[in-house]
Amino acid sequence: FRFKDSLAEDLQSADLVISHAGAGSCLETLEKGKPLIVVINDKLMDNHQLELAKQLHRDGYVLYCNCSTLVEMLQSMDLSALKPFPPGQPEKFASFLDKVFGFQ
């Protein structure tokens, strides 16, 4: 399973995703509307990854825990409390750049 090109298929068929806090993993999962538990690796990270996971958790989109509390989380979690994740809006970026360059 090491480095598949795309996890899209696996994500599509999953009922629950448990992932590290990498932005790509989190966002891809949330965009497919799958419930997500983010596991923080305290030892590995310079912990800026933590910022996104914490924010997503604050906003109610993901659950999060660390390696040692995962089992407990799986036993006590309430997935229905998670909010649906609105997609990002690259069109806003395109509009912004168009204004910068005077394209309309």
Next chain:
Amino acid sequence: TGGHTTEILRLLSCLSESYSPRHYVLADSDKMSEAKIRSFEQKRAETFSKSQFSLDRIPRSREVRQSWISSAVTTLYSILYSLPLTYKRKPDLILCNGPGTCVPVCLSAFLLGLLRIKKTIIVYVESICRVETLSLSGKILYYFSDYFIVQWPDLKKKYPKSVYLGRIV
């Protein structure tokens, strides 16, 4: 690299063909981004037949957790390496989102601007991962970019010259 590539391709997804040709600059050590880029450009060519792009590689300017002193040296080397590339391409716009690779490219463009050889607009979009703090690339390029875009309101507060458009990837 990885996440940065995915983010930048999303940023590109809504751009019109006014933003063409696209020149991608990758770190020489980056194995996976090339495939993602080609796939993106291939799809794009289905809609915009005259679409053009190119790929260049430069030495990676800094490894994760590389020491300050050695980073300064390798970054300087990368800037020197980037200069002929930036001079050749003379981009109107440089769009980047944080990997170490982007710093020398932007600084080389900034230098060419100072020397009145080519004025390039430098747009930096900080990664969506950065909610409360800027990446090192961001901290540097906050001062060298023409537009510095952040995706979370806390950063807009801390860096008032930045632009906040919400989540754009």
